[in-house]
Amino acid sequence: MLKITDLQVKVADKDIINGLNLHIKPGEVHAIMGPNGAGKSTLSYALTGRDGYQVTRGSASLDDQDLLDMEIDQRATAGLFLAFQYPVEIPGVSNMEFLKVAVDAQRLARGATKYSASEFLKLAKAACKQVNLPLSFLKRGVNEGFSGGEKKRNEIMQMIMLEPKLCILDESDSGLDIDALKIVADGINSQRDGKRSFLVITHYQRLLDYIKPDYVHVLADGKIVKSGGPELALELEAQGYSWLESYDRNAGDASE
Amino acid sequence: MSSWLADTIERAEEVNDWLSPKRKKSLSLLKDTRWPTRKTEAWRYTPVNNIERARFNVVESQGAPATDIPHLNAIDIVFIDGIYNAELSSKHFPEGLTITQLSEGNSSSWALDSFSKTKPERHFFGLINDALATQGCIIDIAADATIEQPIRIAQSFKQGTQTHTRILMRLGERASACVIEQLEGDELCFNTSFAEYQLAASAKLEHYRLAMQCADAISLGGCHFHLAEKAKLNSNLIGFGSQLSRVDYDIIHAGQFTDSKFNVIYLLDGKELFDLHSAIEHTQPNGKSEQNIRCIVADHSNAIFNGRIHIHRDAQKILAEMNNRNLLMSENAQINTKPELEIYADDVRCAHGATIAEIDKEAMFYLQSRGLSRNEAQVLLSFGFINELVDLMNNQAVAQWLRPILKQRFAAMEVS
Numbered sequence: 212m213l214k215i216t217d218l219q220v221k222v223a224d225k226d227i228i229n230g231l232n233l234h235i236k237p238g239e240v241h242a243i244m245g246p247n248g249a250g251k252s253t254l255s256y257a258l259t260g261r262d263g264y265q266v267t268r269g270s271a272s273l274d275d276q277d278l279l280d281m282e283i284d285q286r287a288t289a290g291l292f293l294a295f296q297y298p299v300e301i302p303g304v305s306n307m308e309f310l311k312v313a314v315d316a317q318r319l320a321r322g323a324t325k326y327s328a329s330e331f332l333k334l335a336k337a338a339c340k341q342v343n344l345p346l347s348f349l350k351r352g353v354n355e356g357f358s359g360g361e362k363k364r365n366e367i368m369q370m371i372m373l374e375p376k377l378c379i380l381d382e383s384d385s386g387l388d389i390d391a392l393k394i395v396a397d398g399i400n401s402q403r404d405g406k407r408s409f410l411v412i413t414h415y416q417r418l419l420d421y422i423k424p425d426y427v428h429v430l431a432d433g434k435i436v437k438s439g440g441p442e443l444a445l446e447l448e449a450q451g452y453s454w455l456e457s458y459d460r461n462a463g464d465a466s467e
Numbered sequence: 468m469s470s471w472l473a474d475t476i477e478r479a480e481e482v483n484d485w486l487s488p489k490r491k492k493s494l495s496l497l498k499d500t501r502w503p504t505r506k507t508e509a510w511r512y513t514p515v516n517n518i519e520r521a522r523f524n525v526v527e528s529q530g531a532p533a534t535d536i537p538h539l540n541a542i543d544i545v546f547i548d549g550i551y552n553a554e555l556s557s558k559h560f561p562e563g564l565t566i567t568q569l570s571e572g573n574s575s576s577w578a579l580d581s582f583s584k585t586k587p588e589r590h591f592f593g594l595i596n597d598a599l600a601t602q603g604c605i606i607d608i609a610a611d612a613t614i615e616q617p618i619r620i621a622q623s624f625k626q627g628t629q630t631h632t633r634i635l636m637r638l639g640e641r642a643s644a645c646v647i648e649q650l651e652g653d654e655l656c657f658n659t660s661f662a663e664y665q666l667a668a669s670a671k672l673e674h675y676r677l678a679m680q681c682a683d684a685i686s687l688g689g690c691h692f693h694l695a696e697k698a699k700l701n702s703n704l705i706g707f708g709s710q711l712s713r714v715d716y717d718i719i720h721a722g723q724f725t726d727s728k729f730n731v732i733y734l735l736d737g738k739e740l741f742d743l744h745s746a747i748e749h750t751q752p753n754g755k756s757e758q759n760i761r762c763i764v765a766d767h768s769n770a771i772f773n774g775r776i777h778i779h780r781d782a783q784k785i786l787a788e789m790n791n792r793n794l795l796m797s798e799n800a801q802i803n804t805k806p807e808l809e810i811y812a813d814d815v816r817c818a819h820g821a822t823i824a825e826i827d828k829e830a831m832f833y834l835q836s837r838g839l840s841r842n843e844a845q846v847l848l849s850f851g852f853i854n855e856l857v858d859l860m861n862n863q864a865v866a867q868w869l870r871p872i873l874k875q876r877f878a879a880m881e882v883s
């Protein structure tokens with residue numbers, strides 16, 4: 212599904228990702244953990260094609276299609292989805308209108324017919340309910356005035372509507388209350404169908420209790436420094452990152 | 468004096484009809500007024516020399532009428548190339564409404580009396596319109612009449628035409644009506660179109676000026692409103708720029724407890740220019756005025772907004788707001804915005820603000836990351852910028868008709 216080889220990413224003239232390898236097979240759930248500033252969001256932006264995140268080496272492909280060669284929207288219609296760590300507020304553009312244009316674009320790319328207005332409304336309402344947002348949120352501006360947790364749930368709603376192949380969830384669990392965490396986790400689990408894959412970026416074991424990853428990776432200093440099963444998350448939760456032999460908080464600075 | 472102006476004055480001197488007494492005064496003012504240049508304050512950013520260069524005819528009409536607005540169910544008054552088209556216009560009017568043509572001759576003493584009464588003398592092309600407008604209509608609404616059907620005055624202009632039209636309207640006490648001025652055409656033409664509205668006490672007017680001439684058109688015009696006690700105005704201006712588009716708005720709050728709302732959307736592309744000068748006069752206490760001006764400029768276009776609020780000495784307890792927001796789609800586009808506040812009363816609340824923003828790159832990325840093309844994302848964001856004002860329109864048929872047209876215009880714009 213997703214294959215990243217020897218990826219190097221520069222941001223503002225600094226190497227942030229440096230020789231990262233990752234391979235996710237269909238249906239798998241991978242978790243990425245790692246200290247603040249390690250480059251987790253940078254990885255997700257490089258994959259989705261954000262301006263200013265310059266790939267200087269390596270490759271990344273989704274279902275054997277070269278991601279790095281595509282426009283932002285092409286990557287999305289090829290099946291890549293990112294739930295943002297900090298979703299953007301877009302006043303004046305209604306959530307509903309935005310979702311309709313987005314779903315239309317996705318269906319067009321897949322050769323499916325557009326939903327009729329009433330079909331679409333039904334799906335949107337169902338998705339809205341699933342993440343426990345009041346239906347009035349469909350009419351509001353995209354993320355406009357949403358609370359932190361509401362924004363995260365709105366991201367999950369979009370994921371449900373857009374039916375991507377690979378979902379990157381960048382800290383979709385942070386800032387959520389206990390009930391909302393369960394809702395988000397359930398939302399993610401409802402989309403697991405044995406084919407769809409997930410890359411879950413998180414700082415906490417708690418989310419992983421709900422969504423049970425197949426693999427856990429530690430990203431530090433721009434690369435994956437350790438990989439393991441779900442038990443690795445438990446160890447990290449108990450001990451933090453400093454015990455990792457290959458990770459030394461000062462290593463990056465010292466080598467410069 | 469410019470040769471164009473000399474010719475124009477010469478032509479105007481030959482006009483002889485029931486309005487001649489009024490025209491004479493404007494003509495003599497014209498003779499004393501200098502052709503506007505960049506040094507003329509009101510024309511600082513808007514060159515008018517292309518009027519002198521272009522050749523126009525005073526032709527017999529033969530273009531197509533302005534686009535129909537579906538579901539509007541309006542009383543239609545149609546002008547093609549500045550000439551009234553009886554065939555396409557409505558013939559029967561509801562009780563309380565009288566519409567006559569300027570070209571028919573004097574219909575009443577108020578019409579003669581109010582010609583060029585509300586429109587201030589300072590508007591150069593207004594004077595030209597005074598002198599030359601032999602076409603247009605006179606709309607009279609009786610006291611207490613509520614005209615449910617909107618009145619649509621549709622004007623379209625074709626290549627090479629020079630036209631001057633005038634609208635005169637009076638709303639009697641407590642009367643209410645909706646007027647839609649629609650102007651269309653993208654070929655090289657030259658027209659002046661001025662309208663004067665008199666609202667008697669407690670009258671209500673909902674007004675739209677759809678100034679949708681674009682590309683090569685040269686269009687100069689104005690809307691001038693006089694509000695008596697407790698009168699209420701809600702006006703919407705949609706402006707597409709052209710090689711030269713200028714609109715002067717005057718809203719004169721001449722009675723107590725008057726209320727005006729003025730919402731403006733203008734969208735410019737290519738090398739188009741749109742210049743809006745608004746002037747709100749509060750001469751009496753307890754009035755309220757609100758202006759929302761939203762403007763999107765792309766490519767090499769040029770937007771000018773000059774907003775004057777004048778609160779007279781005795782006009783206490785006034786609430787006047789003016790908000791101008793601009794969205795810049797290209798580095799080469801220009802925005803000149805200038806508030807002019809003259810406040811002589813002390814117990815007033817006057818708020819004004821102007822902002823210039825660019826398309827939000829983060830929002831663009833967010834939308835594109837969901838599968839929207841650059842273009843689709845841009846249309847959504849641009850529309851989001853003005854959406855609110857379209858939603859505020861009372862007339863749903865106009866709002867519905869406008870939405871796809873505005874979107875299409877955004878789709879053609881380039882972010883750079």
Ligand SMILES: Nc1ncnc2c1ncn2[C@@H]1O[C@H](COP(=O)(O)OP(=O)(O)OP(=O)(O)O)[C@@H](O)[C@H]1O
Nearest residue numbers: 222223227245246247248249250251252253254263
């Ligand atoms: N646009 C930018 N300009 C300059 N530096 C940047 C930019 N984006 C990211 N960085 C830097 O790159 C590094 C990695 O940032 P990133 O957001 O990827 O970290 P993260 O692993 O997601 O951290 P967190 O757990 O706090 O979300 C940080 O040091 C950050 O300051």
Ligand SMILES: [Mg+2]
Nearest residue numbers: 251252253296
């Ligand atoms: Mg991050």
